[in-house]
Amino acid sequence: MEIKEKIAKSVAQAADIKSAEILDLLETPPDPKMGDVALPCFRLAKTLRKAPPLIAQEIMDKLTPPAGVSSMQAAGGYVNFFLDRTAFARDTLKAALAPDFGASDLGAGRRVVIDYSSVNIAKPFHIGHLSSTAIGHSLYKIYAYLGYRPVGINHLGDWGTQFGKLIAAYKLWGDDAEIEKDSVSAMLRLYVRFHEEAEKDPALNEQGRAWFKKIEDGDSEALRIFGWFSDLTLREAKRVYEMLGIQFDYFTGESFYNDKMQPVIDELREKNLLEQDEGAYIVRLEEYNLPPCIILKTDGATLYSTRDLAAAEYRKKTFDFHKALYVVAYQQSLHFKQLFAVLEKMGKPWAKDMEHVAFGMVSLEDGTLSTRHGKIVLLEDVLSRAVEKTLATINEKNPDLANKEDVARQVGIGAVLYSTLSAGRIKDITFSFERVLNFDGETGPYVQYTHARASSVLRKYGKADDPGADFTALDDADAFAVIRQIESFPAAILAAAEKNEPSFVTRHITLLAQHFNKYYYEHRIMDTDEKKTNARIQLTRAVQKTIATGLSLLGIAAPERM
């Protein structure tokens, strides 16, 4: 970054163009043999009204290369700059070895509310919830690293007529011991049975509605049963969160907003936004080219949207957020567009600070996930199988390793997290054990292995860094590739936050691991020249640190041995 600014500045002087404009043009050539930084002159041709190769030549002739640039070359319509690699290595490693490399105070004093994971009461925690959980948690870490104060909210699915049905089913066929023992699975069986029986006997639905009404009215028995179900579900979910190393600041679910909806409805009325249509109350959104948003049903009951409006209002009031993110699957993108549009119509200037961080659908190889038909894969099973497989690998390759079980957990779970955070979040995922449990190539274990390998070298070296290190040892192309990648780490974090895209971090550290592994094979790190050895050790240390930081931003552990 810094060197690009210097180049932009000197080009600006030579060509009499604004330096910011030049900085914008600067890019990295496709092949390092061409140069390290390139200035394409094609766009300048328009204003200067000269042929690009001529401009390139003229700029080069007039230019005094800034410190850090060793040579220049005009080629085609480009001016190519070759960096002084020794200086680049020294500067980059110094920055990378300082504490909190890539961190910033960009977000100082700003809160970012992140709504993620959102488990449903009485429903199993399956692989369909992994994306929201992993992406949300990673964003939490990324924003925190950039100085923001993230607020993690688990917006529990704990409201709706379904819970009336569940209680009705429990009253008819429930067995306390079975529920205590099987928890969510037992609840799910009751729920499925209810739907089956209601097909034959529609009167059951009436019972379901009645029980839901009791929940709404605060009936003590209804609340006791529902509270019991909630506790059991959360206990199960928290076990998974613990395995994943994830915490939330709040477990405020939908029911939390029950008493907070009326003021929003009143406000909509006052502002003349509420309109009765076919018996229901709606807000029209034609000017947004969106279908209307239903606020109240014909029977006067509230809906999902009503609750989310109240939640948005509450979050703004409580946290005064700088940004509010909803890490929710893209199926709900219309809902969020409507939600944001309604808030905007209500005159909330902060509506523009809210963002739906959408991600793709998870399906199984033989079709869509379906809780009701039992076509699901439990997240806990995936995690355990990944851990088991890792343990088997460790027993085979590194049987004397201490804390094998701990490491197996870190690597196995890391593999699962990595796999959901490696592709862009909008991509659909077809879940397959084969893919998740493959640990070769661009995978979590690969990156962790690189980290462990670097750690191992550093352990062997066992000495502190030497201020007199000879960085000319890092002049070769392999080292340069590694250093360049390290240098762009802070930019990758910023971009990840900007786009709410953790995969930018995943990709960045994966590439870094690849460059380092190549370097490791081509070069001996520790040799007889102490000053040169130390420079290569600093490189190794910077790689180790950067990978560890990157992994931690993804919520993945970085074991030193594996």
Add this chain to the structure above:
RNA sequence: GUACCCGUAGCUCAGCUGGAUAGAGCGUUGGACUCCGACUCCAAAGGCCGAAGGUUCGAAUCCUUUCGGGUACGCCA
């Protein structure tokens, strides 16, 4: 029907605020452990970037149309 998203190597994906010969991993084939960790590395094969127009000095990238796939579209969440 309408809106949004996705089509890049056999498979999974990068690259998409336009730039120099389209990249990686998996899989396939063939190599590399007396040497700092082989969960590693090297090499080969594999592409009209869904298609057609357009804008531009230049398009995988921007615009239009079109085909294929996905998702969602008032009283579920």
